[in-house]
Amino acid sequence: MRSGGIIASAAQPLQDPDQLIDSVETFIFDCDGVIWKGDKLIDGVPETLDMLRSKGKRLVFVTNNSTKSRKQYGKKFETLGLNVNEEEIFASSFAAAAYLKSINFPRDKKVYVIGEDGILKELELAGFQYLGGPEDGGKKIELKPGFLMEHDKDVGAVVVGFDRYFNYYKVQYGTLCIRENPGCLFIATNRDAVTHLTDAQEWAGGGSMVGALLGSTQREPLVVGKPSTFMMDYLADKFGITKSQICMVGDRLDTDILFGQNGGCKTLLVLSGVTSLPMLQNPNNSIQPDFYTNKISDFLSLKAATV
């Protein structure tokens, strides 16, 4: 099956799930397109997770969606009937706060947030001061001659994530902090082009909010979500996992699979989300996972078929 391409060997269809399962100790799952689609659980997920847990595998759930906190995601898992602990959930909202902790971001500095409630919740839990977020959603600027937008000189980081209440006030506030506050960080939860706010269509993602700030500041952001390896490094460090003992399972090549490969993990693409087999096999696609399969419950059905 391997094509011997220069950039990457072609992905193989998953034929022997047990071999893969036995070769790793941790599975990191992307959520949307792997565990659920919008508000619907994907077929066979509970049984598959139960089977992996019964084999002693560590399960971790990673999502670039920053609109919810870990706690809020915990409720979503519960509502869908999945038994997942908050500690197993790594959303990019949490990653932003964890990153600031990891660099000992000063407690007397503040964080300006362009994003939704999840980021605020995680910053609060981590003990950071913040401003912005949803409460700036209705703010407008008044452009009379000589008008100046004041901004807080104590803002030491601007965190940008998906924000359906995105507006010019926020762009200008964040831009002023990044351009005028010495050393101010520009942190992106993710740069996803599209996201799945509803299951009816693709929606402009966090990449658009980040792109706006990039356009006005001409500064590249530091990304804490996939495909940056920050969360992978954090997980490996926190749980003491060797990265080659991790299998990253996701539905997107340019975030999930790249994230796994950047981290030195095994990778499995599932076709239950945004990537189709023709997209994977398109000659223009240079990102090849180790394996691909239709959905994670193939772990059970393929196993049954070989017995």
Add this chain to the structure above:
Amino acid sequence: MRSGGIIASAAQPLQDPDQLIDSVETFIFDCDGVIWKGDKLIDGVPETLDMLRSKGKRLVFVTNNSTKSRKQYGKKFETLGLNVNEEEIFASSFAAAAYLKSINFPRDKKVYVIGEDGILKELELAGFQYLGGPEDGGKKIELKPGFLMEHDKDVGAVVVGFDRYFNYYKVQYGTLCIRENPGCLFIATNRDAVTHLTDAQEWAGGGSMVGALLGSTQREPLVVGKPSTFMMDYLADKFGITKSQICMVGDRLDTDILFGQNGGCKTLLVLSGVTSLPMLQNPNNSIQPDFYTNKISDFLSLKAATV
């Protein structure tokens, strides 16, 4: 004075304006920072323009600001006491419409606008159908399960310019058109990082709106404003001017001077706007105009000094 650098020879201070004036037939002036600052005329501008006209020079005024139409700019010149004809004004709002005309954009197709009134006015004058603009400024999305934003399948171009009423609705609408309507164009009036909405501070510019769409579509825009040469080519073609017979006068290196150089024109940087002498002479700056001077009225004062 020339440093013999590999990338560009260092700019020379303007010492003999008559020599420059005699060597060209057309002056293209950037407006903000050259003719005015915010709502204030820069010293000596009327007399300088009168002198150039009396010598038979063609004067053209070019601005990346797309919030006004040519007609609206004409009123601004008039209010400031300058005698400038609408036909001499080239704003990026006009450039967007002129570009669509130049490619024979189909009259049965529509243009979706993320931007302000100037773009709508120019599209209307050019006879194009459009939607969006200020009227989408108050629109919100309602994210109930299964919700789908409908978009007009007849949109064949999305024009993006500075928009103080920028919101997520517009980002998603423009993204859907660019991603889903076959052949839909993505046109940017400009990608300026900052703009001067008021003279009290720098404001996030058209680059932020364009950056947002770039982030969600992962498509590069076609830019019609500076430093793209579209307007220069249009001017040269319309008036039958040889480009080496043009002197571009501006206050920004990365838009005005680059625009002049991209077009093969002579270039003069004035220090009456955003660029200071230390910025020009910074070793990291690779954009060197032919000449620099404090302000355009040096055309008169330097001349007087040499008499």
